[in-house]
Amino acid sequence: MAEQVKLNIDGVDVQVEKGQSILDAAKKVNIRIPTLCHHEDLCVAGNCRVCVVEQEGKNTLTPSCATPAEEGMVIKTSTPKVRRARKDLMALLVSEHNTQCTTCYRSTNCELQDLAAEYNVDNNIYLSVLKENLEIDKSSWSIEKDDSKCIRCQRCVRTCAELQHVNALAVTERGRDMRISTFMHLPMNEIVCTNCGQCITHCPTGALTERRYYDEIWEAIDDPEKHVVINTAPSVRVALGEMLGFPVGTRVTGKMVTALKKMGFDSVLDTDFSADLTIIEEANELLVRLKDALVHKKDVALPMITSCSPGWVKFIEHMYPEHLAHLSSCKSPQQMFGALTKTYYAEKKGIDPSKIVSVAGMPCAAKKYEANRPEMRDSGYHDVDAGLTTREIGHMIKQSGINFLELEDSEFDSIMGESTGAGVIFGATGGVMEAALRTAYFVITGRPVPFDNLNITPVRGLKGIKETSIKFENCLPEYSFLEGVEAKFAIAHGLINARQIMDQIVAGESPYHFIEIMACPGGCIGGGGQPIPTNDEIRKKRIQAIYDEDMNKPIRMSHENPEIIKIYEDFLEKPLGEKSHHLLHTKYRKRKRY
């Protein structure tokens, strides 16, 4: 057992591990201390100061988040001195804020608003020191930055540095001019930003939000000429409920489908379908690369790395532009879905593709950017017209006046609404790998992957980098070149971990054949478009819901999805075929860091 220290908080003795903060110790005995700059995912900053407490023997107040508990400490968390100081601090923060709560996207889900209310900072006694002429940076497809709502807690800066190692956001200037900005104060669309949106989910206020498109979607829904199709990603259904009154980790798939139909979407489809399709294409791509390497002795880029996560794709384009060949050429499920909506779906349904508005409901901020990449027009149209976050969908459901809690379940529409458990688990870190291995192993050996219930547990969980290996034995004749080969796999989530994987590749020391990388910690369930807050406790519950959804599916391998079998029969012909190549695969571009 680690060394313990004993202290007294508000008259209660508490024992914690040495190194834990006074804040941690207080939590342990159910004493709540307000915080703003503190976030479980991030290092301690101690800059907002609202967590101050009285420490016996000190003539200033002590920041409880930044002060380690020490033996014999006597702490008081709610004294007149503490309350006065906290109220003053809240008043100061409010005085440099635009205070336009009524028009704020984060209203009712804002930590500043909550504490300002709690400390009753009404009729603010201080003068406004809000900077004049602040413009909202709307240059990015994904992220809006409004400095007039920023409280300079630096959570976004720490997120971008510690979780993502991108450092797109930084503190600039000092004193009264201190602010959060970008390299050379460039607009958000001209910097290394990957659009992952983790800064948004870690922002306590409305200073960083996703660029919102729901007004345009409503307009399309209301237009009788338009056929509006939405597909929703697997991780939306395990998080959406959080915004609409359900406990964290509740699966609301059926209710979500019903709500979207009631809202007027002409067709509600499942991104899991194109996740399954991704697996077929990507598994085949991997097998081709392996065969080229092992049989034809060609110089192919291995390990192959997944390309489902647009934040990750932009990261590698900026940070490792010489190594883009490692990326799978497969589009992400969102973009495959979009390309097929305006071709296959339109053809089958007999709808003019120019009348179709294709919407993607995603846990992601970067998907908005991805939808607007200039090359994503392979259907002849804008493949995906708009990407909505889970949060925007939640808002739209609220705007519709739907009583979500009491809603009946319904099924996704067809076609492109059928999915498997393999498609579902794309939402959690390790899920793409697991789905790919379920199919690849079957294709290679004709047998199911040798794990209990197909559950490849080594690839699951929140460890930053996970690895596993599988030995192929008794392969089908077509894949005899893999006989006895022990293939090695790795999974990374959070771009700081992606960087480790890439540095290994750059050094020529990567032992892997196939790697899954997701930009966001926890994978899509922890995406930048998910309900706020997100922390490890919440990530775990959403992940559990994903695996429960998987276990409940009658079909749990992508290649057994009847709609997938059918699309190859009717339309695509074969994996990596000409149509696939045209509609489902893409190219990447080298980008600079500035």
Next chain:
Amino acid sequence: MSNIKLRKVDVIFSPYSVAPYEILKNAMKRSKDEVVQELIDSGLRGRGGAGFPTGLKWKFAKQQESDQKYVICNADEGEPGTFKDRKLLVEVPRKVISGMAICAWAVGASKGYIYLRREYRYLVSHIEEELELYHKFAKEAGLDFKIEIFMGAGAYICGEETALIESMEGRRGEPRNKPPFPIKNGYLGKPTVVNNVETFASATMVCRMGADEYKKLGTDDQRGSKLFSISGDSPKKGVHELELGMSLEDFANEFGDGDTKAVQVGGVAGFCIPKKQFKTTIIGEGNTTGGSTMIFNSTRSMYNVLHNYLDFFAEESCGQCTPCRVGTQQLLKGIEAVKSKKKPPEYLDQLVKLAETMRLTSKCGLGQSVTNSFSSIVKNFREEMIY
């Protein structure tokens, strides 16, 4: 409270009286504990402003187990009205460097830095000349302690020791959370002694004179002599070395122009003492001892003085913590609003309370000390704030 008559002395600025690095050489003949104890016995306190006992700091640093320790000389002399460290580095750099080396030898540090204020970059070649001599000596004496100059970039906040360390590590100069203190976890995470230029020079003199002799200077509370940077309405502006423990009345009589109405003691982070309190105020007791003393005569508007201070703080705060970043702006805007009658005179009382919140909750000495000058000026010169 006990005070002594104002007396000019010549300890720190006394000319070199022994062979180069003789004092260091002699110190190295004794035991390390003995030298540290000498410092403790001398009662020497840090001359940068905070006044932490120097010997104790060295003792704690010596107790740390580490493969690497650092000694840093804080020459980021940025407190408005302070210019004594510059003079020290110009006239007796050897005393400063000797002090660093004695410290390094005693605590077991092998690397030292002089963190030099950007505006003093013209001193680099002068200091390097002395460093060359020192390094030659160190080599002969077998002392493994090298010193380099590190240039600051001009931020006031980098005079705060943890902000100074952050800036040396290549980051924004922002104060760290304390604990841990630099003595345990300083430059590059290693135990680090950070002392002011004058502190090192004084330490050298303690070793030269012995604690008993040094202690004869000053009072029980404040030992030794101290450099004062005197500016403002004074016919004797400049750096003066005085025995500690004199009353402000003696000081004003000696250095004022006969019409002194207030003295700012300890720079803008210090206190503004009005004439009526001169008799009962001992410089350095209950006020800071950085050595900046600004003398104001009756022609000066204390509103302008305070406005000037607050404008300085609002600009030089690092901006990371709420009370300091926003508080300094509020105080500045607040006195402007009272002066222009947009806020009633009672608003000043609200601002005094805010200054107290800043003292209680700011992360570092900057925000914590704004209340010193603010409250002392607003309380003592209230009419000047309003009319």
